[in-house]
Amino acid sequence: MQLNTILNRVEYFKSFVYGKAKWVDDADRPTIEVNIEPRKNGRPICSGCDQPAPGYDRLPARRFEFVPVWGIAVYFIYAMRRVECPSCGVKVEQVPWCDGKNQLTTTYRWFLAGWGRRLSWKEVAGAFHTTWQNVFRSVKHAVSWGLAHRDMEGIQAIGVDEIQWQRGHKYLTLVYQIDEDCRRLLWVGKDRTAKTLLRFFRMLGKERSARLRFVCSDMWKPYLKVIVKKAGQAVHVLDRFHIMAKMNKAIDEVRAGEAKRLEEDGYEPLLKHSRWCLLKREENLTEKQAVKLSELLQYNLQSVRSRLIREDFQRFWEYTYPACAAKFLDEWCTRTMRSKIEPMKKVAKTLRRHRDLILNWFRAEGAISAGIVEGLNNKAKLSMRKAYGFRTVKAIEIALYHQLGALPEPEFTHEFW
Numbered sequence: 001m002q003l004n005t006i007l008n009r010v011e012y013f014k015s016f017v018y019g020k021a022k023w024v025d026d027a028d029r030p031t032i033e034v035n036i037e038p039r040k041n042g043r044p045i046c047s048g049c050d051q052p053a054p055g056y057d058r059l060p061a062r063r064f065e066f067v068p069v070w071g072i073a074v075y076f077i078y079a080m081r082r083v084e085c086p087s088c089g090v091k092v093e094q095v096p097w098c099d100g101k102n103q104l105t106t107t108y109r110w111f112l113a114g115w116g117r118r119l120s121w122k123e124v125a126g127a128f129h130t131t132w133q134n135v136f137r138s139v140k141h142a143v144s145w146g147l148a149h150r151d152m153e154g155i156q157a158i159g160v161d162e163i164q165w166q167r168g169h170k171y172l173t174l175v176y177q178i179d180e181d182c183r184r185l186l187w188v189g190k191d192r193t194a195k196t197l198l199r200f201f202r203m204l205g206k207e208r209s210a211r212l213r214f215v216c217s218d219m220w221k222p223y224l225k226v227i228v229k230k231a232g233q234a235v236h237v238l239d240r241f242h243i244m245a246k247m248n249k250a251i252d253e254v255r256a257g258e259a260k261r262l263e264e265d266g267y268e269p270l271l272k273h274s275r276w277c278l279l280k281r282e283e284n285l286t287e288k289q290a291v292k293l294s295e296l297l298q299y300n301l302q303s304v305r306s307r308l309i310r311e312d313f314q315r316f317w318e319y320t321y322p323a324c325a326a327k328f329l330d331e332w333c334t335r336t337m338r339s340k341i342e343p344m345k346k347v348a349k350t351l352r353r354h355r356d357l358i359l360n361w362f363r364a365e366g367a368i369s370a371g372i373v374e375g376l377n378n379k380a381k382l383s384m385r386k387a388y389g390f391r392t393v394k395a396i397e398i399a400l401y402h403q404l405g406a407l408p409e410p411e412f413t414h415e416f417w
């Protein structure tokens, strides 16, 4: 069987034929070059207007990298024709395996992008003897194709979240679709200002925004304001994950302050290594952490009391009726206000202030599942780590869309990856 037979099976071109294949002798790794020629009587297509046009001349032969096989690099060799197009003038022809000035064939780019979803871009570059830049550009190409071809109809529930991408308050705003049957990243934007989120709604468009039924977010003021303005008809739910995260942050603050005070008073460092045993829920504690917690429980520590206040609050999520939940919330806030623990009192004040939006959790009647935003948020953090070392906003944005956007891909006759 000849190489042409395989190539025609996996990548067939109507107007071009594969010619001779040969080894390249002086390459630094095993390399095959395959000639491509236009079919006889096949008219070149103008790259300006996609129409057949009379030939003009031919450029010197170029190399186009294809998917490697058995550790052998594969290149197509082809001399591009130029056309004299009646509407565009003299233009380079369009070829089906590549677009523009790219040195990588389109199939190879999709191949690299496909692996770039499974491995870090650095690992992909290493595995296929190519550069990080090539992998990055391939992923970028896959993302822009996917964004241009995705279906944006039928979005009913969205979740707005922020993620820190660099130290020093550098944030990105992420908007997810969180419908039962479709969960994906819809949009990424720099910063977390009102303007950022307004840009999302502009992208979504007035009509689609008006059809949203649920919007889930944290208590970040600029977001709250924009959501009221742009999707006022939707039930706005303060997300459970964000509320509990706020409480954990408060516990952390209490612990840090108390640890410092204890040390100053000359007590043994009782609260050392206690962070996770205070923050984690009972059932998630390791044995060591559980022992530490039972030790701490013997003392009347603010840290421990804060933890109990949070555990008490977990009951809130188990209510079915908004009225009962409201009663519990009010009582919890009163109890917490009496605790004399400042950071926890602050949480109680915040919850009081956003009482209605929090109770919307119950009005949404389970349309928004508990862990959804948290799950997506964790995946987003993981994707960011995978693009490590290249912390430009653009690279992170592309990595996030690629991993979480559930973007469509064109159909290929052969599956290369």
Ligand SMILES: [Zn+2]
Residues within 6 Å of the ligand: 046, 047, 048, 049, 050, 051, 053, 085, 086, 087, 088, 089, 091
């Ligand atoms: Zn043309």
